[in-house]
Amino acid sequence: MTIHQLSIFIENHSGTLIKVLEALKEANIQIIASTVADTAEYGIYRIICSEPIRAYEELKKAGITITLSEVLALELDNKPGRAADAISVFSKAGISITYMYSFMLGGKGILVFRTDNFELARDTILQNYMKYITEKDLVKLV
Amino acid sequence: MNNSPYFNPERETMTRQQLEAFQLERLKQTVRHCLTNKFYQKKFKEAGITADDIQTLDDVRRLPFTTKQDLRETYPFGMACVPLRDCVRLHSSSGTTGNPTVILHTQKDLDEWANQVARNLWMVGLRPDDVFQNSSGYGMFTGGLGFQYGAEKMGMLTVPAAAGNSLRQIKFIKDFGTTAIHAIPSYVTRLYEVMQQEGVDPRRDTKLKVLAIGAEPHSEEQRKRIEEMMGVKAYNSFGMSEMCGPGVGFECPEQNGLHFWEDYYIVEIVNPDTLEPVPDGEIGELVLTTLCREAMPLLRYRTRDLTRVLGRTCPCGRNHVRLDRMRGRSDDMIVLRGVNIFPIQIEKILMQFPEVGTNYLITLVTEDNNDQMIVEVELNEPTDDYGKLQKLSQEICRRLSDEILLKPKLRLLSKGTLPVSEGKAVRVVDKRKVYQ
Numbered sequence: 336m337t338i339h340q341l342s343i344f345i346e347n348h349s350g351t352l353i354k355v356l357e358a359l360k361e362a363n364i365q366i367i368a369s370t371v372a373d374t375a376e377y378g379i380y381r382i383i384c385s386e387p388i389r390a391y392e393e394l395k396k397a398g399i400t401i402t403l404s405e406v407l408a409l410e411l412d413n414k415p416g417r418a419a420d421a422i423s424v425f426s427k428a429g430i431s432i433t434y435m436y437s438f439m440l441g442g443k444g445i446l447v448f449r450t451d452n453f454e455l456a457r458d459t460i461l462q463n464y465m466k467y468i469t470e471k472d473l474v475k476l477v
Numbered sequence: 478m479n480n481s482p483y484f485n486p487e488r489e490t491m492t493r494q495q496l497e498a499f500q501l502e503r504l505k506q507t508v509r510h511c512l513t514n515k516f517y518q519k520k521f522k523e524a525g526i527t528a529d530d531i532q533t534l535d536d537v538r539r540l541p542f543t544t545k546q547d548l549r550e551t552y553p554f555g556m557a558c559v560p561l562r563d564c565v566r567l568h569s570s571s572g573t574t575g576n577p578t579v580i581l582h583t584q585k586d587l588d589e590w591a592n593q594v595a596r597n598l599w600m601v602g603l604r605p606d607d608v609f610q611n612s613s614g615y616g617m618f619t620g621g622l623g624f625q626y627g628a629e630k631m632g633m634l635t636v637p638a639a640a641g642n643s644l645r646q647i648k649f650i651k652d653f654g655t656t657a658i659h660a661i662p663s664y665v666t667r668l669y670e671v672m673q674q675e676g677v678d679p680r681r682d683t684k685l686k687v688l689a690i691g692a693e694p695h696s697e698e699q700r701k702r703i704e705e706m707m708g709v710k711a712y713n714s715f716g717m718s719e720m721c722g723p724g725v726g727f728e729c730p731e732q733n734g735l736h737f738w739e740d741y742y743i744v745e746i747v748n749p750d751t752l753e754p755v756p757d758g759e760i761g762e763l764v765l766t767t768l769c770r771e772a773m774p775l776l777r778y779r780t781r782d783l784t785r786v787l788g789r790t791c792p793c794g795r796n797h798v799r800l801d802r803m804r805g806r807s808d809d810m811i812v813l814r815g816v817n818i819f820p821i822q823i824e825k826i827l828m829q830f831p832e833v834g835t836n837y838l839i840t841l842v843t844e845d846n847n848d849q850m851i852v853e854v855e856l857n858e859p860t861d862d863y864g865k866l867q868k869l870s871q872e873i874c875r876r877l878s879d880e881i882l883l884k885p886k887l888r889l890l891s892k893g894t895l896p897v898s899e900g901k902a903v904r905v906v907d908k909r910k911v912y913q
Contacts, residue, residue, distance in 0.1 A: 342861035344891045351891075372863070376870075377889055379863060400891035402859035433862070449861070 336457060337405035338470050339387035340447070343380040344400040345371070355380060355399055362393040367477060368438040368447065381436070383408075383447060385477060387470070404449070407456060408468040411437075411444040418446060421465065425450075428459045441476040482794070484599035484631065485592070488740045489795050496739050496796060501534050503768035504743060508540070511774050514558045516551050537743055537766060542752065542777045545578060548719070552576035556773050559583060564772050568619055568718050570817070580718050581772035587626065589769055593724030593738055594627020598657070600729050600736075600793075601687050601712045605632030608653050608684075612660040612668070613692070614640045614815065619722025620692050624659045627724060633657075640664060643671035650683050659689040659714070659723075661815040662699055666846040669706045680708040689714050691723060692815040693848075694803055694909070702846075713802055719778055720765055726800060734787035734799030741768055744798050745777070746786055749807035757786040762807045763800070781808045811905060813841060814848055818881045820904045823852060826876045832858050832869050836895045839885075841907045848909055850885040852877065855892045 345351040352371075359366065359382075368383040384390050391403045411417040418437065425432065435448035445468060450456045460467050468476075483489040491499065508528045511517040521527065524541045531537070547556070553569075554561060559581075566582040582590070603609065609628040615621030615637060628635040638649055640660070646668060649655060660668070665688060672679060679685055688707060690700070691714030703711045715735050716723030725742065726735035737744045743766040748755050755761035763780045783806060787799040811818045820839055827837055834855040842849050854873075860866060870887050878884040896903075 340861075342859065344856055344859055344866075344889075346888075346890055346894065374863075377866065379861060379866075381861070398893045400856060400859045400893075402861055404861040433864075 336407070336460070336467050336469060338383065338408050338447070338468060338473055339391075340404050340406045341380075341382040341384065341387060341390055341394065342402045342404050343382070343394065344377060345380050346377050347375065352380065354397070355394065358394050358397040358399065359384065359390060362390065364390045364393070365477065367440065367473065368436065368445070370436045381434075383438075383473070385474060406447050406449045407453075407460070408473070409446045409448075409460070410466040410468050410472075411446055413439070413442055413444055417444060421446060424459060424463050424465070425456065428455060430456050430459060440473075443476070479599075482600075484596040489596065489600075489797070491740070491796060493789060493796055497534050499740055500743055500768060503740075504534065504537060504766065505531055507766070507768055507770075507774045508776070510558055510771070511776060514556060516547070516556050517558075517776070534743075537745070537777065538754070540766070540776045542764065542779050543775050544779050545719075545781075548578040548580075549576040553579040554581070556775075557581050558774055559772050568722065569617055570718060578719070580721075582721070583771040586721065586770055586772050588630075589741070590623060590721040590724055591626040591630040593721070593741060594623055595631040596738070597712075597714065597724060597727035598628060598631050598633070598689070600727060600795075601689070601710070602730065603631065603633060603657050603687055607633045607656040607686075608636065609633040609657045609659070610636040610638050610646070610649055610653070610655040612638045612640055612646055612658055612664060618692075618815070619716060619718045620659070620661075620815070623716065623722035623724060624689070643668055644675070647672055647675060647677055650685065651677070654684045656684050657687040657689065658685065659691075661693040662690045662695040662703060662711075663693060663814050663846070663848050665690060665703050665707065665711070669703075670846070679706070685709050687712065689727075691715060692812075694805075694812050697802070715800075715803070717780060717782075719775060719780070720767060721770070725765070729791060729793040729795060731791060731793055733791070734801055736791070736795050736797045737800055739797045742766060743768065744800070746784065746800075749781075749783075755785075757788075760785045760801075760804055763803075779807075781806050781810060783807055809905060811839070811841065811850075811907075813850055813883060816882050818850075818883075822880050823877065823885075824904075826880050827852075827854050827873065829876070830869065830873055832856060833873070833889070834892060836897065837904065838895050839905045841905070841909050843909050850881075850883060851888060852885045853888045853890055853895060855890045855895055857892065859891075 365385040371378045371380040394401045430450050433449045437446045520541045563583050564581040565584050568580045570578045611624045613620035688711040690711050700711050712728040715726035726737040728735050745764040746761040749762040763782045763784050765778050767774045783804045784800045789798050834857045837854040840851040874887050
């Protein structure tokens, strides 16, 4: 029930981001969502993309410091307050979120997040009948 | 009271001929004294020479060199030439790249050391009615006690302010009427910054007239900047704990090289590869032989500092050799803000972290008049966790500053970012421009 996310360590100077993007372009891989926080010295560039496993291999081949991680993704109706509803469920269950980002895809809101307690998050999603996204769903939506 | 421009007129104004005769006599004594010690006995035996082989001053070249490695291997007391009960002081370097080095002093050694420092301070115009503030580290760092004893010997009111706490330093300068300060150059710059913040104008609000700066490589440009800031002359001081500490060499008012006191040392400049002497004016490694030390005389000690002879006469009347400010090192030692650091120390710490690779680069830069060390190292293991990166970065920084006593800036890089060198890796890039 998780999806793959590429996490790339990038130094904070010009040329590092473009190296990653060019490599993905070369491999004909589509970026679905991505995020990078601003820090003084370095950042982690997180990407949800088509064919993440192949993307991982290609980027690794290009000499990029990369790790493949698994994150949870929820599908939310495109209405106000849905993110709050979802997160309050986690909050009540005592699940803390390490990082989170969201994007729109096929008219649906997608909430990607990572937690320290994956097992509990998974159980909570299942018990509360929350809609989650699998990798297959994601490709269909593209 | 001494009305002479010289602290010790007889010794300071010797002619070359007198100096050389004096040196030869002292050299013979020193060699005989060294040979009471097993380490030197062995060295002489290996070199196939005896004390009788020293007949002229040039014969100094027949003597074996001594090195920092010798000091480490004989740690702590193996090179003492007097019984330990005759020693009254010990200074030790941080033993970060192996055993520390230990330098012992008898009471006479301390007196002679103080005489050298007193001579230097007198030379730049200080007199007993001056107030001397020593804003240098105390403890094992010889810049503290060395200047303390020398300034006292000269008769000045001496303030052991030690390093740091700039507001208090400035208060002392104003309240005590400080006329002279000794500090590392970067600390003088720092003091000036704090003065500016506090609205203190050194020209208007202090009685400063002389600065002694040393223990940290600095350029002529940096010295001029310091002089402009503080409105007084800044004189370059050379010292090393192996010789005693500060006092070994100092600039006279001509500011044209440092006089190295040849009544205390035989000064040689050699090619660091061939160990043969280089002609005057050519850069080579400074080699010093102590001439009047009791506890731990050192023969032909390789300082690893690079410099050159500028001249052997001077309008100030002193014929002791003038050497250029230090131009670099013949080993990879870094001198940063008065602290001696070997790259291997940094490497040793980095290698304790499996998260980072073996390739690293140390860059020395001057930022806002402060010398800084930047350590760059490649991440071995990629991660998705900012927290881990931050923790790793902090932990490496903490361990590095424990080791080298300075807090470097750490930059984590992705793998393959640093150039991979063929052959000898370039580990240190010095952008401070102090040696130009």
